[in-house]
Each structure stands twice: as C-alpha cells, then as structure tokens.
Amino acid sequence: MRPAQKIIPYINQPEEIMLGVPNYYASAAGGSQGNGVLIKTREGRPIKLEGNPQHPLSKGKLDARGQYEIFNLYDPDRLTGPLKMVGGQPSVLSWGTADTEIAEKLKAARGRIAVLTGTVHGPARNKVIADFCQSFEAFHYSYDGWTHHAARKAQEMSYGGTSLPSYHFDKAEYILCLEADPLGTGYSSLEWMAGFGQNRHVKNNKMSKLVSADCGTTVTASNADERFRMKPGMSVQFGLAIADALQGRGAPGKHFIPRVSPFESEAGLKPGSIDRIATELWAARGKSIVMGGDTLDHQLVACLLNEMLGNEGVTVDGNGAPSNQAYGSVVGMQDLMNRLNNGQIDVVITFGTNPAYSLPESAGVAAAFGKASTVIHLGDRADETGRLAMYLLPGQHWLESWGDAEPQVGLYSVIQPSVMPLWDSRAAEESLIKFAQVAGVSGLGTFVGGWHEYVMETWRTNVYKSDVFAADFTSFWNSALRDGFVDLRVAPTPRTYLSPDLANLSTLRNSGGDLQLVVVPSPHVTEDGNANNAWLLELPHPVGRVSWTNYANLAPKTASKLGLRDGDYIKVTANGATIEVPVHVQPGDVEDVVTIETGWGRKHVGRVGDNVGGNAFALCAIENGMLRTMGDPVSIEKTGRWEELPDVQGHNYTEGRPIVAEAAFEEYLKNPEAGKWHEHELVSLWPEHEYKGNKWGMVIDQTACIGCNACMAACSVENNIPVVGVGQIRLGREMHWIRIDRYYSGDEHEPEFTYQPMLCQHCDNAPCETVCPVVATVHSEEGLNMQIYNRCVGTRYCSNNCPYKVRRFNWHEYTFAAYEPHPLQLVLNPEVTVREKGIMEKCTFCQQRIREGKEKAKEMNRPITDADFKTACQQTCPTDAISFGNTNNPDSQVSQMKKDPRAYNVIAEVNTRPAVTYFTKLRNRPTRDTDPYLGGHDAGVGEMQPKEGGHH
Amino acid sequence: MSRETNMKQTASPATEPKNRHWTTLGELHGDEAALAVKNSEFYSKPEEFFNQEQATKFSVTGDPTLISEAAGFMELKVKQNGGESGGMSRRDFLKISGSGDGLCNGRLRLASGAKDYPLHQSA
Numbered sequence A: 001m002r003p004a005q006k007i008i009p010y011i012n013q014p015e016e017i018m019l020g021v022p023n024y025y026a027s028a029a030g031g032s033q034g035n036g037v038l039i040k041t042r043e044g045r046p047i048k049l050e051g052n053p054q055h056p057l058s059k060g061k062l063d064a065r066g067q068y069e070i071f072n073l074y075d076p077d078r079l080t081g082p083l084k085m086v087g088g089q090p091s092v093l094s095w096g097t098a099d100t101e102i103a104e105k106l107k108a109a110r111g112r113i114a115v116l117t118g119t120v121h122g123p124a125r126n127k128v129i130a131d132f133c134q135s136f137e138a139f140h141y142s143y144d145g146w147t148h149h150a151a152r153k154a155q156e157m158s159y160g161g162t163s164l165p166s167y168h169f170d171k172a173e174y175i176l177c178l179e180a181d182p183l184g185t186g187y188s189s190l191e192w193m194a195g196f197g198q199n200r201h202v203k204n205n206k207m208s209k210l211v212s213a214d215c216g217t218t219v220t221a222s223n224a225d226e227r228f229r230m231k232p233g234m235s236v237q238f239g240l241a242i243a244d245a246l247q248g249r250g251a252p253g254k255h256f257i258p259r260v261s262p263f264e265s266e267a268g269l270k271p272g273s274i275d276r277i278a279t280e281l282w283a284a285r286g287k288s289i290v291m292g293g294d295t296l297d298h299q300l301v302a303c304l305l306n307e308m309l310g311n312e313g314v315t316v317d318g319n320g321a322p323s324n325q326a327y328g329s330v331v332g333m334q335d336l337m338n339r340l341n342n343g344q345i346d347v348v349i350t351f352g353t354n355p356a357y358s359l360p361e362s363a364g365v366a367a368a369f370g371k372a373s374t375v376i377h378l379g380d381r382a383d384e385t386g387r388l389a390m391y392l393l394p395g396q397h398w399l400e401s402w403g404d405a406e407p408q409v410g411l412y413s414v415i416q417p418s419v420m421p422l423w424d425s426r427a428a429e430e431s432l433i434k435f436a437q438v439a440g441v442s443g444l445g446t447f448v449g450g451w452h453e454y455v456m457e458t459w460r461t462n463v464y465k466s467d468v469f470a471a472d473f474t475s476f477w478n479s480a481l482r483d484g485f486v487d488l489r490v491a492p493t494p495r496t497y498l499s500p501d502l503a504n505l506s507t508l509r510n511s512g513g514d515l516q517l518v519v520v521p522s523p524h525v526t527e528d529g530n531a532n533n534a535w536l537l538e539l540p541h542p543v544g545r546v547s548w549t550n551y552a553n554l555a556p557k558t559a560s561k562l563g564l565r566d567g568d569y570i571k572v573t574a575n576g577a578t579i580e581v582p583v584h585v586q587p588g589d590v591e592d593v594v595t596i597e598t599g600w601g602r603k604h605v606g607r608v609g610d611n612v613g614g615n616a617f618a619l620c621a622i623e624n625g626m627l628r629t630m631g632d633p634v635s636i637e638k639t640g641r642w643e644e645l646p647d648v649q650g651h652n653y654t655e656g657r658p659i660v661a662e663a664a665f666e667e668y669l670k671n672p673e674a675g676k677w678h679e680h681e682l683v684s685l686w687p688e689h690e691y692k693g694n695k696w697g698m699v700i701d702q703t704a705c706i707g708c709n710a711c712m713a714a715c716s717v718e719n720n721i722p723v724v725g726v727g728q729i730r731l732g733r734e735m736h737w738i739r740i741d742r743y744y745s746g747d748e749h750e751p752e753f754t755y756q757p758m759l760c761q762h763c764d765n766a767p768c769e770t771v772c773p774v775v776a777t778v779h780s781e782e783g784l785n786m787q788i789y790n791r792c793v794g795t796r797y798c799s800n801n802c803p804y805k806v807r808r809f810n811w812h813e814y815t816f817a818a819y820e821p822h823p824l825q826l827v828l829n830p831e832v833t834v835r836e837k838g839i840m841e842k843c844t845f846c847q848q849r850i851r852e853g854k855e856k857a858k859e860m861n862r863p864i865t866d867a868d869f870k871t872a873c874q875q876t877c878p879t880d881a882i883s884f885g886n887t888n889n890p891d892s893q894v895s896q897m898k899k900d901p902r903a904y905n906v907i908a909e910v911n912t913r914p915a916v917t918y919f920t921k922l923r924n925r926p927t928r929d930t931d932p933y934l935g936g937h938d939a940g941v942g943e944m945q946p947k948e949g950g951h952h
Numbered sequence B: 001m002s003r004e005t006n007m008k009q010t011a012s013p014a015t016e017p018k019n020r021h022w023t024t025l026g027e028l029h030g031d032e033a034a035l036a037v038k039n040s041e042f043y044s045k046p047e048e049f050f051n052q053e054q055a056t057k058f059s060v061t062g063d064p065t066l067i068s069e070a071a072g073f074m075e076l077k078v079k080q081n082g083g084e085s086g087g088m089s090r091r092d093f094l095k096i097s098g099s100g101d102g103l104c105n106g107r108l109r110l111a112s113g114a115k116d117y118p119l120h121q122s123a
C-alpha cells in the first residue's frame, strides 16, 4: 500500500551528522523579540525550535509563534527565485543580471534612495544598512505594523531618551496593567511571560498579584487576579486616581496630577477600590511594574506611576540594558511617503516590513511607492508590499542565513544557518553588500567577502572588543556560536523624571460615539509570513478559543442590543474604511466596544492565509505620527450572512462532571485545601497496576498557566499533528493532543477565567483500554496509556468512553502532507509516526523523548532521571506550569508536588486514577461571597450544569 | 517497589455550588442548541462523514483505511432504515459491554506475560 520509495545513504557522510541522532544549534529568532533558541536538526534539516535554556530572555522557553516558526521555513508559498516585473507580469532573471541592473539604478539615484525595514537589531544587521546608506547617501526608515511609538514618545517626555525600557517581571510582586497586554502581545512577551510565571508558583505562602484596568479580555486581562472593566481610555483616569492616592501616601516628588474624582462612581467601581489598590501598590513599591497600553496617555501615566513607586531602575530598566525590540515608527514612514510624493526618492528597497498591508489605505502607501522609479523587494514572499516592487529578490528565512540580534542593549546573539537555503534565495543583507560591490561604490562596495564574513568582521571589531575577558577572536566567536549569546548588559540606574505635563491627556476628553472601536494586535498572527502558517491559523485564540479567523468581539449586552450572535457577519466601518468580519460574543468585554485584532485579512500572503478574516489596520486613523487604535466611533451593519464560528470551546464536553477547582488566595492561606471538593476513598473493581520501575506522571499548576497555547504548539510540532482546516474544526475534529480549556465562572458580564490544559490523563484505570475490541490501546509497564496505531481499526469506542475527551480520530488522510506540497514534508519529526486515516491517536507523554532519555542514561550506565528529558509541552511552557517525572521516585519533583494540598485529579470520582494532577487555581484577590468553592472542603461544584429546568 | 498510592481519590460534588463554571454562553443559559451538542455522543455526526462513495470504494478496493467509513455507513443505513437497537444508546450499550468485557478480561490481562520480539532478519 505504501509508495515504493528508496532511501539512499550518504556517499560522503558529513562528519557532524550521525543518522538518527539530532544535532542542536544555538541561534536567535530572527523576529523583533530576538529570543535565544536551540534548533533541533535531523539529517541536516531543522525539525523543531526550543528556547535556549541559558538565554536570559527565553530561559529555555518559546511561545506558540516561536514554536510554529519552523513551518514558515518550509512554507511552499515563499518566492523560489529572483523575479522582475515586466509589463505587469513576473519574469525570471538571474541574480547576476539583477545585481547589474540594480547597481546601475542605485548609482544613478545616489542621494535619492530609501531602505525601508522593520525593527532591526544586531550589530552587523544594523551596520550593513548604515554602511549601505553611507555608500549611496541613502536614508534608512524603520516601520512595523505595531510600532510602540507611543511608548517611546512617553519615555522621551518622561525621561528624555527614546529607548524602550526592559521590564523585569521576575522581580515584580505586583503588576498593574492599564489597557496593556504584556503577556499576550508585549514587545518582549515571551520574556515577560517567563518572568511573570516565576512568581505564580506559591512559595512560602506568597504569590504575585496581577491587576488589570481594561475594556477587553486580552490574555493579560483574562489572567488578572483583579480586573476593573471600563470604557476605552478610562483606564488613564484609573491610573491618575491611583497616582493621586499614592501622593497622599508620601510617594516621592511633587507631581501635578489632574483631578479625576469622583472616579469610582463614574467608572462604576466599588467605593474604596482605588484606595485599596493604591495601598497594595505602595506596599509593593520597588517590586512592582505598571504597564500602559498603546496610547501616549496610558504610557505617560504608567511612567508616572512607576516613578512614584520607585520601580525606575529596579523593575524598569531604561538605561542599563533597555530594549531594542521595537524601533519602527509611523513618523518615519510618513516622512518616507512625503519624500516619495515630492519626488525626492527614486529607489526604495524593502524587507522585513509590510506597510502596504498594515497602514490604512488612506495613508496612500501604494500611490507613494508608485512615485519611485524602482522598488526592490528583498522579502521572502510576494506580499502586499512586495507586489508594489519591480524586482522581487527572495530573502532567506533566518534558519537559512547568517545574522545577529541584540534585543536588549548588550545582549548579543549570532544567528547561524542550520539548513542550506531551500530555494534560490539570498539574505537581504547579502543583497545590500552585493549591490554595493557591483556598483563599485566606496565604503561597503570595497568590502571583500559576503554577509557571513561581514557578520564575523563586525563582531570582531564590535562585540569582541567590548568583551574585556574574551581570549582570541576565534575562541570568542566559536563560544558565541556554541552558547548562542554574549551577555554584556549593565545594571540600570534610576533616570531623572522630567515631570511631563499631564493636564491635557487626550483620552480625558471622551471621544464618544455610541460604539467605540478598539484595535489590538493578535497574540498569534503578525503582519509577516505568519499569516500563511496553517498550524498557527488553526491554533485557537487564547481567550476566544476561535481558530481560522479574527472577529469583532462584542459584550453580551451589546450583541443582544444590536440583535447579533456568534457567527453573524457584519460590516464594521470606522475612519472611512469598512471591513467584514464575524461577530464573537465575548463574556467580560465592556459594553458598546467593538474589539478587533490585526494580522488577519491578508490579500497576498499565500494559499493558506489569503482572504482569511478582515484587516483591522484599515479601520485606524493616523494621528500625531501614531496609529490611533482606541476610542474612535464605529458603526456596524448586519450583512445577513451567518457562518458557524470555528470555536473549539464547546467541543469535548465532559458530561457535566466537575472539572475546575479554584479558590481565592486569601482562602488558601487559611486552608491550603480550599477550593477542592469533599474527598473519600473510592473502590475499584480492578486490581492495581504494579510499577516495578518508573511510573510517569505530570502535574499542572493552573495558577501558573496563562492559557498562552505554547504547549499546544510545541506538541503539534513534536508529534506531527495535522492541520484539519476550518470546516473540520466546525465538526469538532481538531487534532490537538493537548488543548487548553477555558472556563468562565461568575456571570457573563464580569466572568473570571480559568485555563486548564487538557491532555490524555494516562489513567491507571483507563476506560479506553477496556473497550477496545482489538486491544489497540494498552497500558505500559511505566503507566503510559499506549495507542498501537497498526492495530487500531477505528471503532472510536475508546474516544466515546474517555471522560476527558482527549482522543483524536483521523477522519481523513492527513499524511498527504508527507508528500505535497513540497517542501512541507520536511517539517515532520521522523521520531514520531505519521498516522493514517481511520485510526485513533492521542498524547503519548512524548514517549519518544522518554526513550531518548533512557538511551542517554544507558550510555552513562545509570537509570533514567527526570533531568534526562522533558515532554514537549513541559519544555516550552513559558510559566513552568507543567512538571513531569517519575512518581515512583519519592524524591522526584512530581512526587513531592502530588502531595501538595492543592493537588487534585479531574473527574476523579469515576475512579480513572489519572497520572495527571492539577493544582487548584488561586486568584490573588480578596474572597468574594460568590466564589465557587467558598469555604473549601465541603462546598460543591456543579460544572457545566444547565439552569433549572434544563436537561441534564 | 511501591505502588501508585499518592493519589487520594475524590468523590462527586455533594452540594450545589454558589457559583459555577461554564464554557459558552449557550451553556450558561441552557440554550437548546448548546445542550444538544453537550448531550450528543459524538460531536461529529456520522451523516456528515460516512457516505456511499467511500463504502463502495472499500468494497471494491478492500483498502483497510476505509474500513471505519464502510462500517459507519452500514450502521448509519441500519439506523436510517429504522433498525434501531431497542432504545439503548450506543453509549449505554458501551457502558454495559465495556464493564462486561472488563470483568472477563481482567484476569487475562493480569496473566498475560507475553513479550514481543522484533524480527531477527527482516525482508
């Protein structure tokens, strides 16, 4: 039945490649966050990315985007060779011809050339652009869809420099977010998630507190211990009211704080809320962080509060090792377009940015680019901006090319290639060098060598010279490549606060309108090739749990007022532009607000991502050099079209059985078992398994889990999880082996959120094992519930009998991905079987990793330990919410954790005896009389039960 | 060597909660459509999947990957032609047959000490 394919061994086997044994290379992710990664390669092709455990930002972790980045490398819709547009049609040309033609044009256009990039950091990457600009008297502009320009402007007004600060979430015991989403979409979100996670594991009866004042349920807002819902912009006043209260407590400095009282009654907050939060913040001064949203006002208030709380120079680093992660600016882009429109620029070279997509049409990008005589696109695909170009010269994925990164000042990484270029492509920086060399210009044109030599040379004269302890350059370079980074950061000192005038904050003037627009970035999809990443598009939204589209979030009251429901398609009009998106009714959102995420609605990204969702950038206006994303009036028109939302929450019901244990932290301190329901021994018909060696088990801390989906992504890449597409998702046939269940508690207007990673529980009394007629699912000697693929005949009895609904059936043949379209098959992990149509599959506890760990231990002639391997989900979880190990070893971490008073099993009352244990979700806020488990032990839980009179 | 004894088993909730967990608005409000999904045995309906074409393909080619579709199609046909199995749902049937099987096979499972060996010489 299998296609007859021949495997041909190496004739000359490369020295570093051992067949079947992976190689790991340290590098840095080429995106703006610049996190340190390890690239796992098998027989010369990258198959998995993981965080570099030594890297100070990633600390061994990667987010969902980072995990799925590997797919972008193998994206079949990348450009495959140089093209020139002739008469509106692309025609193939050679690199040599392209270089000659472009060199001539550049020589002729000296002084009238612009290089337009996204955020670029890394000494060599920055220097090559600077050298190019010097050689051709060109201008460099940097622009990103989400520019963080407001944050930089606020820094400038508050402290006098435009650097973005680095924030130390690991040192923060208290975090206040004013319309900010640092955990979902921050410019260093992975670093911040990891730092935040460190203080969410209860230690010595302490955990951090997260407070959010916002109008929409972002990742951060949904994880807040306390959340204050308010209209867009009102969180500025919330911040000012807190500043006012802090002033009364003796915060240093005299600040003019505009009076916003009586704020509490206006915002509908409980009397005394402001005072309480101010008291808590004051107690955590120097150990807190205040984050502002994407408006200047939010940022200015955040700066003021951090200053008053003494966080500056401690948790907020603005001058030691500030961030380089977001440099793009709309101001620069506007300047470029002015010059283009005035005929001052003849040649534009672009890469790493996509203004034709991410600026509203009214900005006139296409018209301005049309004024240039030559546009050269060095990106990886013919995207919206690429289609404005005459030359499309394919750039490389960062896994294919050299490069470097400096995400924070003094923290350097070399980006090293881990695979031969898949297509006839060339790094954009290589192209710049080549153009200069062929043009024969002074400066860069005289450089001897290519981009690799240029990176080395820059490091020799730059980073190497700054490292006073470095030996000879070759050793220094080799160790930088081996370790993946060089850390020369210095400690911050408090900056001088310049007391900017806060009297005229624009959000204090309520912009009004019956409905207000809020545009936010997507935590998953960005304006680059990510939007064509099928894995990423299928990953449900962390909060909404909807995949394959963006949508207009409406509060339940607003939706019912407008007569709208989930899946109704609406036309959303703001600032003269209209887009069409489905409605998603989001419990917890603020009334009369329409929230839409960007990243979607691409016209030209590839076969998977084209015309999926709507482009929310189009709805924004540009004001004072910034994208205005909040508070504009918006109108909605029903189209009459309805389509079921691909919403995965609602599949996998568990028959009304109790699932979530949660408690207020205050309750927990009184009673560590608070939140758990009554316990007693259950009787089993089955004899117990006896485990003579290892017994694998997992513990998931729901207090640490923020629902970021990184574990789902890591699992997909590790275990060759197929993408099923939007239609199959609607039928409940998603294939993720681990899913994140999002539960609400409380009412629909102000619910609280709990995220619960749900995977095969590897039960001791596994209900699936007893019903399989062909014994395709069996119990291993180490407690694993195993699925024997070639025994399975697809009765689906096991799935029916699984109380956790974690088994996945191959309704279709997904293995075609192993053959086409080329080169997608290269993404598959050869250590895991690709499953066929008609059989059942599910989480294996990454048994291939357990085996690898055993082999490692065997080589060293000792038994396997928990340190020998990690499951893919555990390995990547940014907040360390997942622990795994041998529960037969009483000293192992998991054994200890399973004795914790918070430990409980999900649906334990059916006596499945799961190997996965959960920790009660704790909320660091005062107890409320509506708390589900108030009083702990004897309080019950009725999860998923219909209202009185409903069927049960 | 120790058995897995660190898991304290927990029983069903004794009392109604003061507040409860829910996953969708439909579920919170007890909407019929949401309850229908909740109470259905399989989220995916056989009607949406099993079809004559696949069943015929199986009978012609004997392709084992089509076996479940063929079986599903036949089961669906029996149902559609009024051949219902006495009012007992598939889930209830499985509950009973599952326990019966379990009781019968329990001893066998314990007694089984067979090992699999790989081929010494593969083709």
Ligand code: SF4
Residues within 6 Å of the ligand: A704, A705, A706, A707, A708, A709, A710, A711, A712, A740, A755, A757, A876, A877, A878, A879, A880, A881, A882
């Ligand atoms: S368990 Fe999964 S969803 Fe939760 S924080 Fe970790 S990676 Fe994110």
